[in-house]
Amino acid sequence: MSQIEAQFRVVRDGFTLDVALSLPGEGISALFGPSGSGKTSCLRAIAGLEQLPGRLQVGDEIWQDDSRGLFVPPHRRAIGYVFQEASLFPHLSVRQNLDYGRRRLAAGVPRGDLEETAELLGIRPLLDRTPHSLSGGERQRAAIARALLCAPRLLLMDEPLAALDLKRKQEILPYLERLHQELAIPLIYVSHAPDEVARLADHLVLLNQGSVVASGPLTETLARLDLPPAFADDVGVVWTTRLAGHADDGLSQLTVPGGELWVAERREPLGTPLRCRIHARDVSLSLTRAADSSILNLLPATVEALAPADTPGHVLVRLALGPTPLLARITARSAHQLALAPGMALWAQIKAVALL
Numbered sequence: 047m048s049q050i051e052a053q054f055r056v057v058r059d060g061f062t063l064d065v066a067l068s069l070p071g072e073g074i075s076a077l078f079g080p081s082g083s084g085k086t087s088c089l090r091a092i093a094g095l096e097q098l099p100g101r102l103q104v105g106d107e108i109w110q111d112d113s114r115g116l117f118v119p120p121h122r123r124a125i126g127y128v129f130q131e132a133s134l135f136p137h138l139s140v141r142q143n144l145d146y147g148r149r150r151l152a153a154g155v156p157r158g159d160l161e162e163t164a165e166l167l168g169i170r171p172l173l174d175r176t177p178h179s180l181s182g183g184e185r186q187r188a189a190i191a192r193a194l195l196c197a198p199r200l201l202l203m204d205e206p207l208a209a210l211d212l213k214r215k216q217e218i219l220p221y222l223e224r225l226h227q228e229l230a231i232p233l234i235y236v237s238h239a240p241d242e243v244a245r246l247a248d249h250l251v252l253l254n255q256g257s258v259v260a261s262g263p264l265t266e267t268l269a270r271l272d273l274p275p276a277f278a279d280d281v282g283v284v285w286t287t288r289l290a291g292h293a294d295d296g297l298s299q300l301t302v303p304g305g306e307l308w309v310a311e312r313r314e315p316l317g318t319p320l321r322c323r324i325h326a327r328d329v330s331l332s333l334t335r336a337a338d339s340s341i342l343n344l345l346p347a348t349v350e351a352l353a354p355a356d357t358p359g360h361v362l363v364r365l366a367l368g369p370t371p372l373l374a375r376i377t378a379r380s381a382h383q384l385a386l387a388p389g390m391a392l393w394a395q396i397k398a399v400a401l402l
């Protein structure tokens with residue numbers, strides 16, 4: 047499917063939402079931002095649950111165009127919507143809940159396979175249970191399966207993990223990753239949890255106070271130096287690496303275009319894609335390759351740009367390892383002593399790699 051193009055503008059009770067979104071027609075796009083930045087408002091407007099002034103095109107279908115007085119009502123939009131709390135019918139079994147939306151599809155719309163979808167979300171053994179006998183995570187997986195079975199052209203999820211405790215979140219994330227690999231339709235995922243976004247998203251939209259402050263592929267967007275303080279807390283990059291090999295001393299090697307990393311042993315088959323997050327605070331710089339350092343991950347890099355960091359006395363340095371961006375946060379004094387400037391070749395020392 048081609049792109050999703052959405053423009054909405056509304057002023058209400060002192061809050062202005064003014065967004066133009068251009069999202070890819072596949073993969074997971076995350077709408078990320080602090081509380082009250084307008085994420086849910088955007089999602090509800092895309093679903094048509096709220097009619098905000100604007101225009102919306104999903105692939106080749108126009109769902110809203112105010113200039114032509116066009117507004118497709120929510121029940122006519124082929125959308126699967128997953129809310130924070132799973133809204134299953136309590137008096138129906140999981141199977142009946144899953145079947146509910148499917149049976150209401152118009153004639154001619156291909157029906158998804160219930161058993162297959164249940165398998166994808168690991169809820170096959172639960173099909174004959176009622177929602178109240180399920181854990182929060184299981185309920186949410188059933189809600190996702192139900193949304194998928196409505197033959198959507200677009201899947202929307204509004205903080206689907208926010209109501210779950212850490213253990214349940216960890217339990218459901220692998221299913222979302224699996225969904226990510228299998229899904230042929232785009233998913234717009236609202237979250238204010240950086241870890242979820244880092245783990246799942248392909249495309250990232252950063253919202254702040256009702257406006258889009260950045261939008262683009264995840265890796266490039268996270269490596270921008272000009273993000274407002276609301277996003278500066280956890281600044282760093284996410285790399286999609288591939289498992290390239292194992293050493294006999296308990297380490298595994300990951301590769302990204304332009305670089306490689308050693309991490310504690312991973313047991314997945316070689317070639318498996320693995321995402322990892324590298325915080326800018328865990329990257330230091332040296333002009334020569336330190337031979338006397340205990341840090342294993344020393345990578346040749348080129349300085350691309352520098353900008354003041356959110357913490358006083360620090361700067362953010364954007365580096366390139368071939369085509370792959372990396373951020374380092376170092377003191378302004380060190381940057382001065384090393385005379386850092388764009389184009390300079392140096393060594394990035396990566397102190398910690400978080401595998402997602």
Ligand SMILES: Nc1ncnc2c1ncn2[C@@H]1O[C@H](COP(=O)(O)OP(=O)(O)OP(=O)(O)O)[C@@H](O)[C@H]1O
Binds near residue numbers: 061083
């Ligand atoms: N129906 C409404 N009428 C008036 N104001 C609203 C309405 N819905 C949302 N708002 C306001 O719009 C702003 C954005 O809200 P929204 O729920 O879209 O933000 P959000 O980024 O999803 O926040 P959170 O992460 O807390 O869910 C908030 O100031 C909210 O109070």
